[in-house]
Amino acid sequence: MAILSNVSFPCSNISLKPSLSSSRHHCLIRCSLEGKEVVSPLVWSLGEEVSKRSLLALVSASLFFVDPALAFKGGGPYGQGVTRGQDLSGKDFSGQTLIRQDFKTSILRQANFKGAKLLGASFFDADLTGADLSETDLRGADFSLANVTKVNLTNANLEGATATGNTSFKGSNITGADFTDVPLRDDQREYLCKIADGVNATTGNATRDTLLCN
Structure with missing residues (x-):
């Protein structure tokens, strides 16, 4: 029995x-x-x-x-939905609180994060091509190995974010973005200094100053 x-x-x-x-x-x-x-x-x-x-x-x-x-839980206020290793192209996360959200290895092409709080979020090896990260709080976010090409980073706050390895910001709009204490490869820093402009609306820091441009 x-x-x-x-x-x-x-x-x-x-x-x-x-x-x-x-x-x-x-x-x-x-x-x-x-x-x-x-x-x-x-x-x-x-x-x-x-x-x-x-x-x-x-x-x-x-x-x-x-x-x-x-x-692989996404975690955070976005909920328990899986956000790691997923195809989230074109998804709308605008204005959401996504603190420490895990987007590792996800495809986020043309995703909308405008105004989102992304403190400590991980975009490790993620594809953010064409995504809107304008006015986002990206302090402490991880962009290691991420594809950040043609991304809108207008007035984004990236203080203390990680951007090592093959992280590329080619073609991105960084007007008013704050890169304070962001470790960048020399070639990326040189490229960004050529297009840097504006002052971050939240921190009051000039983009060129945060990039340590000459």
Whole structure:
């Protein structure tokens, strides 16, 4: 006779409700993630003691083999929707609060982030070609290896952002952008100084000054 228990995940307490004893116990784990129901069976012998904590650990571990995409949460106020490694071309994120949002390796061509709060957001190896990042708060954002070509960075605040590796700002509009403490390759700094203009409306810093242009 099998014993079936339904367990919701995540949960802090797991209870098993045995009805009849048997030589084998079967526990059917049902979890709801990203709108999908995940069912995972666990089996153990009567002579084997399984603690609640051990069972929770087994459930957690099993979820990583259900759908790899579920391991990459977008997080932040945008919600639990996956934003990492996704094609989000043309999506409208304008005016949203997306602090520490994970956009690693995502395709964000022509995406609209105008006026969004993106403090600490990660755009590592993302494709932002043609995106609108005007008037955004990008302090501490990570643009390592990102394609930031033809992007509108008008009045964007990039203080302390990371832009190393092959990060390229070619063809971007940086009028009024604040690049204070942004580490740039010499060739990128030289290129940006040729087109730098304006003063950031929020910080009051001149773009050329923040780029340390001569």
